[in-house]
Amino acid sequence: MFGAQRTRTLLRAADPVSAEITPPPRLSATELIARAEASTEPRPRHRPRPTRRLVLAAGATAVAAGAAAVLHPFTTSTVDGPGALSPPAGAGAGPVLAPIAYQIDHDPPPAAARLRALAGRLAAAPYDNHTGGYAYHRVRSWGDPQVSSPDGRYVLGYASERQTWELADGSGLQRSTPLPPEFPDQASRDWWQQHLPGVSTGPGENTMPPSPNAVQLPADRAGLAELLDVRYGASAVAKQVDTIYARYVVPKRTRAQVLNILADMPGFKWRGQATDRAGRRGVAITYDDRAHGQQSLLIFDQRTGALLALEAVWLKPHRVSVYVVILDTVRTARAG
Numbered sequence: 001m002f003g004a005q006r007t008r009t010l011l012r013a014a015d016p017v018s019a020e021i022t023p024p025p026r027l028s029a030t031e032l033i034a035r036a037e038a039s040t041e042p043r044p045r046h047r048p049r050p051t052r053r054l055v056l057a058a059g060a061t062a063v064a065a066g067a068a069a070v071l072h073p074f075t076t077s078t079v080d081g082p083g084a085l086s087p088p089a090g091a092g093a094g095p096v097l098a099p100i101a102y103q104i105d106h107d108p109p110p111a112a113a114r115l116r117a118l119a120g121r122l123a124a125a126p127y128d129n130h131t132g133g134y135a136y137h138r139v140r141s142w143g144d145p146q147v148s149s150p151d152g153r154y155v156l157g158y159a160s161e162r163q164t165w166e167l168a169d170g171s172g173l174q175r176s177t178p179l180p181p182e183f184p185d186q187a188s189r190d191w192w193q194q195h196l197p198g199v200s201t202g203p204g205e206n207t208m209p210p211s212p213n214a215v216q217l218p219a220d221r222a223g224l225a226e227l228l229d230v231r232y233g234a235s236a237v238a239k240q241v242d243t244i245y246a247r248y249v250v251p252k253r254t255r256a257q258v259l260n261i262l263a264d265m266p267g268f269k270w271r272g273q274a275t276d277r278a279g280r281r282g283v284a285i286t287y288d289d290r291a292h293g294q295q296s297l298l299i300f301d302q303r304t305g306a307l308l309a310l311e312a313v314w315l316k317p318h319r320v321s322v323y324v325v326i327l328d329t330v331r332t333a334r335a336g
Helices: 003-010 029-034 114-121 188-195 221-227 234-245 252-264
Strands: 054-056 060-063 134-148 155-166 170-180 204-208 270-274 280-289 294-300 307-314 319-332
Touching: 114 252, 114 280, 134 170, 155 188, 155 319, 221 252, 234 252, 234 280, 234 294, 234 307, 234 319, 270 294
Parallel strands: 054 134
Antiparallel strands: 054 060, 134 155, 134 319, 155 170, 170 204, 270 280, 280 294, 294 307, 307 319
């Protein structure tokens, strides 16, 4: 989270009577995941907020106040096959998102043994030998805000690419680039091609002030388990893994600890090989949260153990809820 700056950003409301849809500023991957919280227990440190769900009504865009939250959990390269990103073709003609396919679709084994084996043979990541005060990340995400037709049946979600340069105290620079809408199903794409009035968006840049709530990445397993919200179960942990990788430059030893903590959580299944939305091959695990009707998919680099992507999929109907793809991570001495 980015404290006061993020609060100021969220308070920039779109004109509810404009003839164009002006989506609110894109959120970070961390905030997307916070909105995806499906834990059955209260979580005082990471209170979920309602997803920004916009409803098209009377030729204008109205914010659906009090609407139920949409449960979420997710570079720029165009790839072929299931889950591929199509080239942008205008505001109303973005791609339909197929859930990412994985190697083991039926009767997957428990992930524990394979995660521990991966943790024991990690190679260095490209950023492991870099230095500098800023943690740089480039992340693509989809699913917030979402816009629905008046009856709620047809949905589009806004995609964005975010770059952040963040110091240990939470200060730094963030640049966000909005991308064309993408759709969870073909029926939604067809409907919005006929009804989308137009989109007024552009790149944005924000200076982030220091945050009194900035948390350092723990070096010990107990602190890391606390940050991963282990006490709230596997569904919460899956989402917090993305929080860590989208904010911190995670060293090799900590990457191994994350994998071992996941191995100790019951319910994760090994899915074998998977290709993320940037075309990168990795190994995948899933956790099915039957109580909330969602599956969380995590894809890791099979050499370094770094997280490549997180995706949440509704189980019924089987369609993407949110995706996050971590495109780049490095340490640098300068912002921008």
